[in-house]
Amino acid sequence: MTIADTNSWRGIQAELLRRINEREWLPGSLVPSEADLAIEFGCARATVNRAMREMADAGLLDRKRKAGTRVALHPTSRVVLDIPIIRLEVEQRGAEWRYSLIESSAEPASLALTSRLGLPRDSEMLHVRSLHYADNRPFLHEDRWINLDLLPHVRSVDFSAISANEWLIQNAPYTAGDISFSAMGADAGLADLLDAPEGAALFVIDRITWDKDRPVTAVRLSYAPGYRMNTKI
Amino acid sequence: MTIADTNSWRGIQAELLRRINEREWLPGSLVPSEADLAIEFGCARATVNRAMREMADAGLLDRKRKAGTRVALHPTSRVVLDIPIIRLEVEQRGAEWRYSLIESSAEPASLALTSRLGLPRDSEMLHVRSLHYADNRPFLHEDRWINLDLLPHVRSVDFSAISANEWLIQNAPYTAGDISFSAMGADAGLADLLDAPEGAALFVIDRITWDKDRPVTAVRLSYAPGYRMNTKI
DNA sequence: CAGTGGTCTAGACCACCGC
DNA sequence: CGGTGGTCTAGACCACTGC
Numbered sequence: 001m002t003i004a005d006t007n008s009w010r011g012i013q014a015e016l017l018r019r020i021n022e023r024e025w026l027p028g029s030l031v032p033s034e035a036d037l038a039i040e041f042g043c044a045r046a047t048v049n050r051a052m053r054e055m056a057d058a059g060l061l062d063r064k065r066k067a068g069t070r071v072a073l074h075p076t077s078r079v080v081l082d083i084p085i086i087r088l089e090v091e092q093r094g095a096e097w098r099y100s101l102i103e104s105s106a107e108p109a110s111l112a113l114t115s116r117l118g119l120p121r122d123s124e125m126l127h128v129r130s131l132h133y134a135d136n137r138p139f140l141h142e143d144r145w146i147n148l149d150l151l152p153h154v155r156s157v158d159f160s161a162i163s164a165n166e167w168l169i170q171n172a173p174y175t176a177g178d179i180s181f182s183a184m185g186a187d188a189g190l191a192d193l194l195d196a197p198e199g200a201a202l203f204v205i206d207r208i209t210w211d212k213d214r215p216v217t218a219v220r221l222s223y224a225p226g227y228r229m230n231t232k233i
Numbered sequence: 234m235t236i237a238d239t240n241s242w243r244g245i246q247a248e249l250l251r252r253i254n255e256r257e258w259l260p261g262s263l264v265p266s267e268a269d270l271a272i273e274f275g276c277a278r279a280t281v282n283r284a285m286r287e288m289a290d291a292g293l294l295d296r297k298r299k300a301g302t303r304v305a306l307h308p309t310s311r312v313v314l315d316i317p318i319i320r321l322e323v324e325q326r327g328a329e330w331r332y333s334l335i336e337s338s339a340e341p342a343s344l345a346l347t348s349r350l351g352l353p354r355d356s357e358m359l360h361v362r363s364l365h366y367a368d369n370r371p372f373l374h375e376d377r378w379i380n381l382d383l384l385p386h387v388r389s390v391d392f393s394a395i396s397a398n399e400w401l402i403q404n405a406p407y408t409a410g411d412i413s414f415s416a417m418g419a420d421a422g423l424a425d426l427l428d429a430p431e432g433a434a435l436f437v438i439d440r441i442t443w444d445k446d447r448p449v450t451a452v453r454l455s456y457a458p459g460y461r462m463n464t465k466i
Numbered sequence: 467c468a469g470t471g472g473t474c475t476a477g478a479c480c481a482c483c484g485c
Numbered sequence: 486c487g488g489t490g491g492t493c494t495a496g497a498c499c500a501c502t503g504c
Binding site: 017020021022023027059074075076077078079080081082083084085088169170173174175176177178179180181182183184185199200201202203204209211223225226227228229230231232233 | 250253254255256260292307308309310311312313314315316317318321402403406407408409410411412413414415416417418432433434435436437442444456458459460461462463464465466
């Protein structure tokens, strides 16, 4: 009974998921050791490990050496978001992408920004603001600051021909990033640009990327009203 | 040269990441086969596979049998969000969590909802609305519909003693879910509940969970203004 | 100390698919 | 056909940690 269809790691994982979902293994309870499960399923321990490691990564199992493996008490759902290049995001929605540069100029960055990035105060950064359109309707406003120390040659890039979003992804690798999602009311300027009423609720993504502790770019994406970011668990 | 610090899979992965980040391997280019890399690093092929599989999962590499492994052309950044129980989310912020039930009653669900869930029209569902507080200030409004066909005994649960959020996580397993994030202006009712001005921009999470194609629950979480959801890449 | 998970190995077979 | 990644095995050593 409860024989996995196959003794592949996927089959074993499915069986383990079933036991958790059907409350055969209760939250918080200790589950058999890898070695025991390997015997039960008639496979190598590495195969059981492969199945269980993913479940532990996903937060479904808590594993500790010597203490063994337990079914997680508070299974936090883990959501994976893919954040593509904006052009591709628009095109994947079946819309025509268009892009328009508003402003690109080197300016001293605000104290709030430089301190957040760990740069000297009054550092000069390249400030690029642009609008992305989907089928000729404003889709999002991209407000970006680029670290000129790290990318000096960015001064000569023509951001009316390629979006900063796309240029950076192709030319400025990063090793880490902070992202936050929030909602914000549109101020007068944004409302005008996005063709929305002032105060309209906008979905906002703030992102800072780093290349080994050196900041690359800080960007705020403000989506036109009605935008939804969808995914599955 | 370019010797990995160790021949552990993490060391190898770090070295591969370095080669990609430093443009030693260009986007779109073919990288050596697992077997060749195993020889180069002096380790087993499985160890190289372990390192590369994660990078492929993360979208950094494109792998195909026979065709080999290439550096991804459009590295879409993949973001992982952990969505915990609301009580824990509040407590992790160092605030005191409090909860208050607004309403819990069985009602026929709207046509929009039943069709979305694939239930017969006018199906009766349990409608639970409640407020979560952080340090006595409104934190979020939870507006939930629960499938009474799937969970008939939920009628007798006292949702003034335990939040629907927490009860469901502990008692109603699911196998899949759809999530969407958006921004919404507060209507009069929400504004009043969340102690916010009418029209204030709210961060909203809509989630539907399924247990093998049967809907479990649909919920909308409307966060009080100022909420940010943070994560790292 | 001893049991558990974390990792690595050397080898093997297979599925896929470009050639 | 043959090269590549996907997976599985049997075994091994080790790190961690509860007892």
